[in-house]
Amino acid sequence: MSAQPLPYRIGYGEDAHRLAAGRPLILGGVEITGAERGPVAHSDGDAALHTLSDALLSGLALGDIGQYFPDTDPKWAGLNSADILRRCLELVRERGYAPANAALVVTLDTPKLGSKRAEIAQRIAGLLGLDSSEVGVSFKTSEGLAPDHIQARATILLVRL
Ligand SMILES: Nc1ccn([C@@H]2O[C@H](COP(=O)(O)O)[C@@H](O)[C@H]2O)c(=O)n1
């Protein structure tokens, strides 16, 4: 006998990329102009959107984005990470769930990102079909422990429609 569908499900995601000169820094679909380094990645390297995409999938035990967009497939080179998020959201909605709120933490030593918080929250909210008041965006430094990496973590609450 199958279990009764839960009214709520929590999803959690993480991502990390090495930083290198000559790569754009894109976070939540927003390009951080003037950044000296950006993530080394097969796609556009948007760690915030990868993390949120994995959180969507994990909430419904649907695996992770590497299964849907393998980094060994040249088809996904330079992929716009908003397309990854849209596909993950579609998989969630097909199963009768939708995001209720999201909480994202980005760990990056430089540059400072506080001035971009509202724009990033707004962009993510638009992609997830939420109001920006339902998208928490926190920034942390690694206190010099991981100066050559960007890391992101996110939770998303999914509600059954
Ligand atoms: N890339 C970053 C990292 C952090 N911030 C802001 O700095 C404050 C202190 O961060 P700690 O990691 O030292 O606790 C905090 O208010 C962050 O929002 C930032 O803007 N950009």
Ligand SMILES: C[C@@]1(CO)OP(=O)(O)OP(=O)(O)OC[C@H]1O
């Ligand atoms: C997005 C994918 C695919 O382009 O590659 P990357 O941009 O390297 O990013 P990662 O966070 O390692 O996630 C999964 C990959 O399959």
